[in-house]
Amino acid sequence: MADELSVIELIMGASFTVKLVMAILVAASVTSWFMIVQRVIILQRADTELLDFEDRFWSGMDLAQLYREGSNAIEEGTDITGGEALFRAGFKEFSKLSRQPNMDAEAIVEGSRRAMRVALTRESDRLEHNLPFLASVGSTSPYIGLFGTVWGIMHSFRGLATSSQATLAAVAPGISEALIATAMGLFAAIPAVLAYNRFAARVDALLNRYDAFVDEFSGLLQRQSYAQQGGRVGSRDSGVQGGSSL
Amino acid sequence: MSSDRALIIAVPLFVAVLVHVVFLVAIEGEWRTGEATVVAKPKVVQASLVSLNSPKKPTPKPERKPKKKPKPKPKPKPQPTTTPLPKPVAVEPKSPEPKRAHPEPVAEESSQAQKLADLQKELMAGLEELPQAEPSEASDEFDEVQQVAALMQARITQNWRRPPSARNGMEALLTISLVPTGEVVGINLSTSSGSSAFDRSAIAAVERVGQFPEVAVLSISDFERYFRRFPLRFRPEDLRY
Structure with a gap:
């Protein structure tokens, strides 16, 4: 009996099916770790970006100025994401609509709100990207590993049937090697499940904050558009007031 | 970007x-x-299996002790042949193991099991103190002995025809003497099962086998230690009543 039964030797000695299972699990594990780290980076960035942007947004600076700064950044090649993307979508729509003649304040706000909702959907897609993969790895890889183990154990017992002398030493290496498949499945699944739960919660929290921002911003826009409209069409003032109380 | x-x-x-x-x-x-311990443990465990199984042949035991007690204990001094250890078979002395510090009790039937048990203890102690090499060497030898014992056991089991009177719980203990070629030179009923038919069947099984060519692969010193004289237990375990 070889004293040095290393993991690698065991893996190399496994049957083809077990090797295949192990390869799948290693691939799943590497991919899910890749995604985990990527998600961590992206969510971290989205977090700080949003904080940053909210700071600037509420600093009292002119919103048009803020919009222009964003445009400049885009020209320089920076990606605008997160809260700022929502702001830009809403603000663009708002300024476009308010330039139209005969636009009613309610319609303007509604239009920019809709634009922001579209941007919000895009953001949530971006944040949740890959999470389903983590969920699948978390739920299926233990089963894949178990399959490899069952297969390997089946094999080593079948070998036992033909040998005249049934000793523990005859089956032990086969079983040990088969169990590696289960270990790998768990190794892939545990981080994936933990990461999935954590990320899902974080994405939820971020989306809630985006939502809150959209509400706040449309509140601002509403005030603004009524003010504009009030100045422009004094005669319709009473109608507008009525609308706002709806 | x-x-x-x-x-x-x-x-x-x-x-x-x-x-x-x-x-x-x-x-x-x-x-x-971790490997050292992992490997060592199974070996020790195997050893204990050996001491239970191999030296003793499994299965039944008949009642009545009579039958041939060929050669009472003292064996005909089987030819000590090349044996370095003079170990006269007579007293069953498997001769104190040279290696072992404490001499073995003379109890003859238990001598084999005892030896194995002792060896096992020694092994375990060795594992703690000694460098790895030693235990693995010892356990290699063990493996070999165990294998031989298992083959012998299989051979005897095959040749054993239990009488209908055999019951679970009966146990006959024979002491078998071998010469290095594997030939059986002595069969001695050391503990009867209480049923003479059973005892006879056990003795007949060994006689039918006649020779255990397996022991030829062992070194002479292993042979002397484990198979010159060894206890063989017949105990049916698979009967329904």
């Missing part, structure tokens, strides 16, 4: 691979150090 993209791909990729490599290295390292 393209550098940013690369960062978002390269860093996770690097970390993912790193995690797996570190894990593999850690496992591999730990596995190796």
Whole structure:
């Protein structure tokens, strides 16, 4: 009996099916770790970006100025994401609509709100990207590993049937090697499940904050558009007031 | 921005691979150090199996002790032939194991089991104190002895025809003497099962086998230690009543 039964030797000695299972699990594990780290980076960035942007947004600076700064950044090649993307979508729509003649304040706000909702959907897609993969790895890889183990154990017992002398030493290496498949499945699944739960919660929290921002911003826009409209069409003032109380 | 993209791909990729490599290295390292104990344990366990199974042949035992008691205990001094150990078979003295510190009790039937048990203890003690090499050597020898014992057991089981009167719980203990070629030179009923038919069937089984060519593969010293004289237990375990 070889004293040095290393993991690698065991893996190399496994049957083809077990090797295949192990390869799948290693691939799943590497991919899910890749995604985990990527998600961590992206969510971290989205977090700080949003904080940053909210700071600037509420600093009292002119919103048009803020919009222009964003445009400049885009020209320089920076990606605008997160809260700022929502702001830009809403603000663009708002300024476009308010330039139209005969636009009613309610319609303007509604239009920019809709634009922001579209941007919000895009953001949530971006944040949740890959999470389903983590969920699948978390739920299926233990089963894949178990399959490899069952297969390997089946094999080593079948070998036992033909040998005249049934000793523990005859089956032990086969079983040990088969169990590696289960270990790998768990190794892939545990981080994936933990990461999935954590990320899902974080994405939820971020989306809630985006939502809150959209509400706040449309509140601002509403005030603004009524003010504009009030100045422009004094005669319709009473109608507008009525609308706002709806 | 393209550098940013690369960062978002390269860093996770690097970390993912790193995690797996570190894990593999850690496992591999730990596995190796752990290996000594892992290997040693199964061997010890096997040894204990040996002491139960191999020396004693399994299965039934008849009642009545009579039958041939060929050669009472003292064997005909089987030819000590090349045996370095003079070990006269007479007293069953498997001769105190030279290796072992404490001499073995003379109890003849238990001598074999006892030896194995002692050896096992010695092994375990050795594992604690000695460098690895030693235990593995000892256990190799053990493996061999165990294998031979298992083959002998299989051979006897095949040749054993139990009488209908055999019942679970009966146990006959024979003491068998061999010469190095594997020929049986002595069969001695040391403990009867209480049923003479059973005892006879056990003795007949050994007679039918006549020779155990397996022992030829053992070194002479192993032969002397484990198979010159050894107890053989017949005990049916598979009967329904």
